Amino acid sequence: MGGRAARCLAVLSVLLVPLTSCASIPEESDPVAVREADERNTTTEVTPPPDNLDPLALVRRFVDSASPASNHEAARMHLDAVQAKQWSPGPDLLIVSNVDTIPAPPPPEPLPDGVQLVTVQADKVGRLLPDSSFVPDVGEYEATVRVELQPDGKWRISSPPAEMVVSRDAFSSVYRSVPIYFLDHDATGVVPDVRYVASQPASTLPRRVIDLLTSGPSEGLRSALRTAIPPGVRPRTNTSEATGDGALEVNLSNLGDVSDETRWLIAAQVVFTLQKVSNARVRLQEEGMPLLSDTQDLRPTDLTKYEIDNMPRQDLGGLAVIDERLKRLDSRADPVPGPAGSGEYQVIRAGQSPDGRKIAAVTRRSPEEVGLRVGPYGEALAELGPPGSFMSKPTWRGNNEVWTVVAGRDVIRARSSGSGWTVEKVDSAGFTGGRPITDLRLSRDGTRVAAVIDGQLVVGAVSDQDGAVVLDRPVPLPAPQRAQILGLEWRDEESLAVITDSHTSPVYEVSVDGFRWEAYTSANLGQPMKTITVGPGPTVIVADRSNIWASADPNDVWSLLEPRIGSSSLPFFPG
Structure with missing residues (x-):
């Protein structure tokens, strides 16, 4: 009892x-x-x-x-x-x-x-x-x-x-969850900020969602996200369907002197925010006049250039570290070109840039020490400092910046420039509280971080402050039944996939705010769980004590990914 x-x-x-x-x-x-x-x-x-x-x-x-x-x-x-x-x-x-x-x-x-x-x-x-x-x-x-x-x-x-x-x-x-879209750290694409609003009355839902948008990012992401909407801009009239043609009118107050590109970014924020609450075309106005000079009604498909791809590219496939070599994640498991695949480097774990052109590898320097190497795919990888007794799987922020955790304590990032790679320490003291980090993954839009800290799942914001990068706003996401988190990966822009030490629920899909923990079936899986990654689809891929398994949905039975690639391998996808 x-x-x-x-x-x-x-x-x-x-x-x-x-x-x-x-x-x-x-x-x-x-x-x-x-x-x-x-x-x-x-x-x-x-x-x-x-x-x-x-x-x-x-x-x-x-x-x-x-x-x-x-x-x-x-x-x-x-x-x-x-x-x-x-x-x-x-x-x-x-x-x-x-x-x-x-x-x-x-x-x-x-x-x-x-x-x-x-x-x-x-x-x-x-x-x-x-x-x-x-x-x-x-x-x-x-x-x-x-x-x-x-x-x-x-x-x-x-x-x-x-x-x-x-x-x-x-x-x-x-209540229902609705992603409110703001801009990423480079202000080039839109990023969701999940909120909860009452579903009824449905007639006022679009206006209430736009009110959240014009009020700016939530407190937890205010330091990481941007907005193209100038301060003080609000809807001038109720957001509602236009008479006769069914378009959803959004009439904003005066924006002031803003560029055409800023107007398009505002349009992207508004249209993507409304897509979950209305199927109608969006008619954007400023003080009753068209917001954009060359178009009137928009759908999300008209703004795909501002949509950040939060899935690994289907055409690149996956890679895996097998017997300290980097190989392709397919039935042949061919080594990749260069020293990372030949065995010249003793590869412990690795990550591939989103565009597939670069590789970051944690390699063995001695029985007690590992280091980070980064460079073009299939070529020699430059060795970067500092070394350590442990380094987490590399995680990419765009195509020219890669992060790892050294000795479970120091978060470092390596950035590529015309003159080579530079390495600097990331301010993570407020995020970790001095506790050990065993896994760290950046969201593909570069605005969020998720980590396993002392066996607990913690998410936070990646804040650019005066040229430096700070991890802040840590939010622990307690696991059901007090399970210990062993590894994680971003499943999509609004959720994570994690492996735990639980025998009954070894794998979960977790909403980024921790409200929802949905367990994958445990059928076919056996502890200990060793690693997790996410491929196109998204497809969650895990390695347990004996094999590598794949599942596209929490309700699906796990299927064997590739019998000849054993559980000792570490699969991963770009990002």
Whole structure:
């Protein structure tokens, strides 16, 4: 019996006030992207609690009242007349799972007739912040609320929690995730910043999403992302379908003196942001006039030049380190040209640039020391410093910059210029907190970092500050059942794939904010899990104790990738 259930029975056994028994709410579903202030003023139909609810059921229903519409009207209907007017929860929304409502222990002084105390017990999942982004939270949640019988015979809450608390199921049924698109560190392409907004009313969803866009990146990514939209620019009119032709009109306020290229970047941010909430063409305007001089209506397919390719190139295939040589990841497993494939270098692990033209390899210098080599594919690789006892698998930021972790402690990056490669240390002290890093991967857009730090998955921002690069805004993503993370790779722009030490769930797909952990089937896999990579598709590829396996979906059975390439090999794809 679980700890919460045991506590529930213990309390029930001593209570003198007759109440209904404990109840748990199973919560496994995921959300199906506008600032809370905007949501408060929207109106949707709200159903009041049934007349015959007892105190435990009333409080459970209160925790299931996730809609923010009309200043949390759905939740206020569970409160008495005074609290319905006065209750002012904070700006955060606490999301919980495994909810129990149980009778609270009797207080020292007897309660008046018609008054009962109910304790809410749950596990924290995370918080929806005022900017509509999600951050994980852990630990147990417990609060005691006072419920009073009203003159009309209905039970109502007279002392609600100080913060808005909702069950994960209720949150998932009301909110949906929407990527809001900003610019990468080079301001050349668009990058998603995932937010959560109420799905209803659907008619105002496009406007609420554009409000998030014009407000700028979320707090956790503000130092890493850019925006082409000048400060203070807001929608002049409601974002809605134009009369007659079905296009979605976005009419922005005056942009000021901005270049044509900036206008196209703004168009890309707006159009890609709206693609998840509307299938309509987007008509962009500035003060009622066309935003772009040579076009009027746009779809994402019109702006593909601003879309960053977050998948490995299909035409390049994969590579693998096999017996300390670099080989092609195919049925023949031919060595790549040059010393990395011939065995002249003792290759421990390696990475290929996104365009396939460069190789970074961690090579053995002595039994106790390894070093980093970088250079053109198929040619000699220049040895760069500093050496160390361990180096993580190289990860690329564009085609001319590669990173690795030395001795589990120092993050370094090597950059190519006309005169060769230069190596510098990355400021990661605030990101790691001094704990050891065993794996580190940059997102293919170069704005995020994900790492295995002391067995935990941590994501953060890659910030360019005065010419230096800083890893900051670390957010731990706690794994289910306290599993230890062994390795990771970016699955796509909004999710990661990780391997763990769990026998029941050795592989997960994880949303970049940690809200969703979806386990791959464990069929065919056996611990220990050794490595993970992601190929085109995306296809997740893992090496376990005996073989290399591939799966395109968490619900698929793992298939053997290539029988002649054993589990001792380390496969990887460009990026």
